[in-house]
């Protein structure tokens with residue numbers, strides 16, 4: 268992959284991960300369900316690790332981590348309420364699953380092109396698996412809430 272194109276792609280992930288830190292932190296603070304709140308806070312810490320490892324890769328490759336415009340809004344269509352919990356936990360979880368699935372798809376696409384860079388390849392895999400675990404937890408919690 269051409270270096271400039273790779274840096275653009277990594278900056279997209281950098282922006283997404285940054286927005287996810289803010290989103291999950293805000294959701295954690297707005298959520299009354301204590302288990303959901305604690306989990307969102309813990310996931311925000313992991314998203315911050317992704318921000319840091321992607322920023323590290325961008326610098327190593329010779330770029331500068333740069334926040335692109337709003338990344339989450341185009342994925343979710345409308346973002347009203349997802350920061351405040353106003354939509355309720357089920358809509359919140361559905362929005363978060365959509366985001367995690369988009370991140371997973373894009374990590375998978377980039378992994379297919381990053382095989383010639385073992386360090387980047389490993390970081391992309393690590394982040395992908397974290398997103399997969401987040402998705403699984405969110406989906407399980409959604410199922411639990413549907414039973415109540």
Ligand SMILES: [Fe+2]
Nearest residue numbers: 284314317398
């Ligand atoms: Fe992430």
Ligand SMILES: [Fe+2]
Nearest residue numbers: 367397398401
């Ligand atoms: Fe995630």
